[in-house]
Amino acid sequence: MxxxxxxxxxxxxxxxxxxxxxxxxxxxxxxxxxxxxxxxxxxxxxxxxxxxxxxxxxxxxxxxxxxxGRPHAHSMILDVPDLPVEVAKRGHVYGYQLLVRKLRAAARGNAEEELLAGGRRLLQLDGLHFADGAPLAVERRLVSLAAVPAIAEADLEKEPPGTWLLRHVPWTEAETRISAVPADAEIARLLKTPAGTACLLVERQTWRSSERITAVRQYFLGTAYHLVARFGSSRP
CATH class of the missing domain: 1.10.10.10 (Winged helix-like DNA-binding domain superfamily/Winged helix DNA-binding domain)
Incomplete structure (x- = not known):
């Protein structure tokens, strides 16, 4: 493009x-x-x-x-992680396989996709993250070409989309939702686990001011993902 x-x-x-x-x-x-x-x-x-x-x-x-402009400060319990860095911190070898890359319109009647698209097409990117050669997470991502036109020409075979976005696109707000879900047949096949296995679904959206950048769904094996947050007391 x-x-x-x-x-x-x-x-x-x-x-x-x-x-x-x-x-x-x-x-x-x-x-x-x-x-x-x-x-x-x-x-x-x-x-x-x-x-x-x-x-x-x-x-x-x-x-x-x-x-x-001056950078916007943000304070979050859950930051936007860079999976290759997180995997390396645990002492594992990271890998990534891009499975699907295609331009498409927002799904008709899907308000979230229409808001993300901003009147343009979306770039759909499905991939598989690995740790030491074993499947770690299935990722299904949509990127707004209205917000990030340059990603249409990016080499995402060598660098996963999340890493590319963190390096090239400053974000000011993010929303993360984590839930437990059973692996459907396709997720189970990719993660090499029986259908119905408990997975953690991490859903995240990021914005740059009022402009939506990306929406991603990552399916982790329940035994492969750890959520850690450290809090300070609000008491004087």
Missing amino acids: TLSLHERIRTDIESAILSGKLAPEDRLPVEHELMQTYQCSRMTVNKALSALAAAGLIERRKGAGSFV
């Missing part, structure tokens, strides 16, 4: 912010400079800058220009 020009401008600026080339409060090139650099119209530049502002990455100040 080839990026449109306004998506390429947005992706280039976003990459510069994430890499540290552009720091908080740095001023972006003015609109006419971007128009010259990309040989495009003011409307195209404005569309890219508006998307960056909506995502909370830049601030557009009337009469002054556009500036890199």
Whole structure:
């Protein structure tokens, strides 16, 4: 999938912010400079800058220009984990297999998918995580191409989607839900366990300001996943 020009401008600026080339409060090139650099119209530049502002990455100040925004602080009991890192911390060898990669529309009548899609198509990514060569988790992920157009061209055979997103897309909010479910026939086949085996289902959505980035469902064998949270007392 080839990026449109306004998506390429947005992706280039976003990459510069994430890499540290552009720091908080740095001023972006003015609109006419971007128009010259990309040989495009003011409307195209404005569309890219508006998307960056909506995502909370830049601030557009009337009469002054556009500036890199300050990162939003977040405090969560459950952070967004990077599975390869977590597996390595436990002393195991991580592996990943991409099973399904396809562009599709939001399922008709599915309000959550329609909100995630934002009027564009979704990238569906199904995969299997391994620890020491044994199946660890089945992952079913949807990514908003409206929010993350660059992922359409990413090499996700070598790097799992969750890791790629953590490296390239800053998030400001996340919602995690964990429940116990029996493995259906397909999940059981992939995890190499009998159907009906107890699994932990981790469902997570992430946002960048008000923009939805991704929704993922991960099925772990009940014996392979540990939830640990450490709390401080709210008492004085």
